[in-house]
Amino acid sequence: MNRVYLPTGTGGRWLWLLVISALILAFAYGGISRLKVNGDPRVFFDAKSQAYQQVQALEAEFTANNSIIFVFESNRGSVFRRQLLAPIHRLTQTLWSQPHVTRVESLTNFNRTRSLDDTLETRPLYEGGPISDPALAELERYSAGEPRLVGGLLGPDLDVTAVAATLDIERADREQVQTVMAWARELQQALNQNNAEFQVHLAGTVAYSHALTQATETEFREKLPWVLGLMLLVLLVIFRSGWLVAATFYLMLLTNLLTLGLAGWGQLPVTPITAFIPVSLIAIVLADAAHLLTAYRHQVNQGLTPRQAVRQSLADNFKPMTITTLTTVVGFLCLNVSQSPPYQQLGNLIAAGTVFAFVLTVFWLPGWMTLMPLRPLPPKPQQTLARHLLSYPRLSFTVVTVALVG
Template sequence: MENLERTLSTWIVRYRWWFLILMPLLILVLAKGLDLRFNGDYRVFFKKDNPQLQAFNRLEDTYTQTKNVIFLLVPEEGHVFRRETLVTVERLTELAWQIPYSLRVDSLSNFQHTEAEGDNIIIRNLVQDAPGLSDAQIARIRDIALAEPLLVGKSIPKDGAATIVNVTVQLPGIDETGEVTEVATAARALADEIRAHSHLSVHLSGMVMMNASFSEAALGDMDFLIRVSAGAMLVVLVFFLGSFGAFGTLLVIAMSALAGMGVGGYLGLPFTPPSASAPLIIMTMAIADSVHILATFYQELDSGAGAKCRREAMQESLRINLQPLFLTTLTTIIGFLSLNFSDVPPFGDLGNFVSVGVAISFLLSITFLPALMILLPARLPRFQFEIHMMTHLGNWVVRHRRRLLWSTASLMVLLTAFVPRNELNDVYVHYLDESFAFRQDTDLLDKYLGGLYYIDYSLDSGKTDGIHDPVFLHKIEVFANWLRQQPEVNHVNIITDTFKRLNRIMHENDPNQYRLPERRDLAAQYLLLYEMSLPYGLDLNNLINVNKSATRVTVGIQVLSTREVLALEERIHQWLSDHEPALVTEGSSPAIMFSHIGEQNIRSMLGAMTLALVLISLLLIGALRSLRIGLASMLPNLIPAGMAFGIWGILVGEVGLALSVVTSMTLGIVVDDTVHFLSKYLRARREQGMASESAVRHAFSHVGMALVITSVVLISGFAILSLSAFYPNSGMGLMTAMILALALLADFLFLPPLLMKIDKH
C-alpha cells in the first residue's frame, strides 16, 4: 500500500500539466448535461408502485381529477351576502373559465339551485345577474346557501364570512411543470385583477398552486442558498488557507457541482424540490478533500529545517492523504447511495447527484488542485497558532483521557435515551414556510373551510346503475352521517344530499320529504332529470362513475398531522368493517399518501442504514488493518446521530419525512474525520513506533486543524441549507449540521481516550 501511494503521488505530480489541461476540459463536457427539467409535482415523492399513489390514480381515472386552483374571497368585514361581493363572485366565476385547461368551476354563484314548477324541475344558478339583485333576493340567497349541505363547509363557512371559487383543471401532462406554471400565472393575474376592482381580499390555494410553489421554493433556494454558501465558504477558506488556497479550492468546488449535476442530467435523474439541494451539498462536500491536501501541503512547506520545495511538499501531501481521501470518498458515496433504498424517489435522486459530485471532487482534489497549487505563488497561511492550539488540545485530552472517556460516554447514553421521544409527524402543506403566499393563503383557507386536506372513498354498489338502489343509498347515507360526527371532519360531499334535495323538490318542497327516494325507479328518474338540466362543466362526474355503479364520498378534514390522519383513516376503516363490510375500501388523497410514506420510508431506511453500516465497517477494518480499531471507530460515527435525535426529541419531539434519511446520509460523512484521525494515529504507531498517547498527540497536531476547517465548512454548509424555505431541505440541513458538530466533538473527546484504552500495546 505504501509503495502504491508513493507511486501514484509521484505520477500525479509528474504529469501535472496534463491534469491541469485535461480535467477542466472533462468538466466542460460533463457540464453540458445540465439541461435538467424541474418537476415540482407532489407526486414525485412517491414511487410508481406506491399502493397509496396507485389507489389515488385509480380514483382520478374514475372520477373528475382533483388538480385545482382555489380562490378564497374574504370581505373586509361582515359576510359574503352583500351585493358587491356577489357581483365579484359571479364575475370571477365567469373569468375563471379562461384559466388554461380549466375543466370545471364551482362557486356560490353557479351552484345549481333546484326548484319545482308544476311537474318540472327548474335548475338555475343560485346567483343570477348579481348587480340587479334586490335586498330581498340577497336575503333569500343567504337563507338557501346557509341551509345547503353541499355548500356549507365546502364553499362557505357556517357564518358566511368567506367563500371560494374552485377551478378544476385537466392538465395534458405533456410538460406538466410548464402547464402548472401556466395555470398558476393565469390564476395570479386573475387574482390581481379581482383585487384591483373589489373590496375583497383574494387568496390562492389548491394543488396546482402547491405544485407551483414547491417549484418556486426549490429554484429560489438554489439561487439564494448557493450565493450565501459561496460567500461563507470564501470567507472561511481565505481565513484558513489564504487567497491562493481558497482560489484553488473554489475552482474544485465549482467544477464538482457543475460536473455532478451535468452527469445527473446525462443519466436522466429527475430534478425535484429535495434534489434541488444537491448543488449546495456537493459544494460543501467538495471542500473536505481539498482542505486535507492543502493543509498537509502547507505543513510540509513550513516545516522549518526540513522544509520541502513545492513539488516535493505536494508529493508528500498526496502520499499521506491518498488512502484516507479515497476511503472517505468511498464511505461518503456509500452513505449517499443508500438513499436509493428510500421509498421517496427524490431522496434517491439527491443521493445519486451528490455521489457523482463527491467522486468528481475527489478526482479534482488529487489531480487538478495539486497541479494548480504547484504553479501558484505560495503565501503560506499562518498555521503556527492553530497547530499550537491543537497540540495543547491533544495534551489536554491525553492528560484527562479517563475522565473524558466516561463523561462523554455517559453523555452519549443520556442524550440517546431521548430518541424515543420523537414521533413521526408531517404536514405536507407546511413544507413551505410562512414567507410564501401559498402557505399564508392555505393557512387562511384552513381557518375558514379546512384547507386542502381531504380523504376520498369510492363506494361500489357492485352492479351497473347501483347508485339508484335505495338500500345502497341508505348505507352510504348512514356512513356520511357518522363521518359528520367526527371532530376532524369539516364537510362530507356525497351524492345522497342531491337525491334528498331532489326528493323534497318533487314533493312540493315539503321539508319532511328531505330524505332518500324509497323506490329505485324514482331515484333513477330524479337523477336523469337533474343531469339533463345541468349546464356544461357542472356534471356529476365528480361524484359518480360512468356506469353509475359507484360513487365518490369526499371527506373534507382539518389540516392534521401524520399521526392524526392515520388515526382517522383507521377509525373510518374500522367503522366500515364493523357496519358495512361490503363497502370497505381504501381512503385516497394526498394527505393519505404523505401520511403513509413516512412510516414506509423509515422502514426502508433502517435496512439501508444497516447495509451502509456493514459496508463502511468492512472498509474501515480492511483499510485500517485492525478488526479491533475498525469496529471501535464506528462508535463515534454512530453515536452522534443518536445524540442529535435525542436533542431533537427534547427540543422538538417530531420528525418529518426528510429527517428519516439523515442517519444513513450522514453515516458516510461523519466517518471522514474518524478516518483522517485514525490514519495519522496509525501512521505514528506503525511508521514511527509511537506509544498510543504520543500517537494521539501526533494526530491532533498533524490533522486536528484540517478536521476543524472541514467540519466548520460542512457544518456551515448544512446550516445554510437549514435556511431553505422548503422544510424537508431545511430540516435535513439543520439535523445534519447538528450531527456533524457532535461528530467532531466525539472524534476529539471520545475517540482518542477510546484508542488509548483499547490500543495500549
C-alpha cells in the first residue's frame, strides 16, 4: 500500500474522525437497542430440524414442558421423616397459588390406590398432620417399590425428592421467567433458612433458561471490563503512550459497537455462545492495532513526521494485515458447518467484526495517529546493548560461545 490518503489539515482530520465515529455510533445505537438475551435452550437447535419441529408440534397440541423444580436433599439419610414430609406438603400446597402454575407434583400428593374390602381407595401418600413411626416405615417401603416414583420424584437411594411445578409461560418471555424465579427463590430461601435437616435446590427448564441468561449478562457486565482493563494495562506498558492506548481502546469500542449493532439489526439473539464475541474481537483488534501502532512508534523514533510514519507503517503492514484478516474470516466462517444456530452466528459475527477491525485500522486509525502528540522515546538500555552487539557480531558470537561452552 504505497499510496495512502490522509485528510490534510488538523481540522479536516478531526472532521474525518468525528464523521466516521458518529455514523458508527448511530448505526450501533439502532441495532444494540434491538438486542435481546435469549436463555431458552431451544435456541441451540435449528428451527428446520425435523426433531425440533416434532417437539414444537407436540407442545402446540398439548403443552410446553416449562417447569420449576424444588429438589429436597436430605442431610440425614432417607427423606421419609417428619421433618421433611411436613415442609414438602406445605410447599406443595403453596405452589398451587403461585403465578403461572398449572400443576404440582410431589411425593406427598402422589396418588396411592389401595383395596379396602370390595372398594378401591385413592388418596395422596401424605395429607399432612401427625404420622406414626410404623406408618412412616410402611410409606417408605411402598415408595421404594413404586416404579412411578423411584427415578422420578424420588431418588434411588431415597435421600432426594422433588416437588415439580408445571408452568404456563413462554421461556423466551424474560418478564415471566423473572417473575417465576423471584417467587421460587423466595420459597427456596424460606425453606433453607435455619434448617439442618435438608437443603433445597432449584432445577427445571425455567431455572436452566434463567441461568443461561444470567451467565450471558454476567459475561458482559463483569468479565468484559476486566478483560479490557488488563488489555489496556498491557498496552500501556508496551506502547508507553496514553494516546496509543486510547487509540487502541477506541478502535476496540468501535469494532464491537459495529458488530453488536449488526447483530441487533439482523435480529440475532444474544446467547451464552455469542456472548464471547466482544472478547474475541478485542484480541483481533489488538492484533491489527498492535502491528500498525508498533511500526508507527518505531518510525517516529527514527525521526519521521507523524504523516510520514503513518504512510510507512501502512506500507509495511498492509499486506500481512490483509492476509491475516482473510484467513481469520475464512476460519470463523467455517463455523457455519455447525448445525447449531448460535455457533453459526458466532462465526458470522466475528468474521464481520474482523472485517470491521481491518477497515477501521486502515481508514480510521491513521487519521487518529497523525493527530497524536507523539514524541520519540529515548532508547531503552537493552536496545542500546543490542545495537552495540550488532555492531561487533564476531566478538558477540565468541563471547556467547565461550559462555555456553564454559
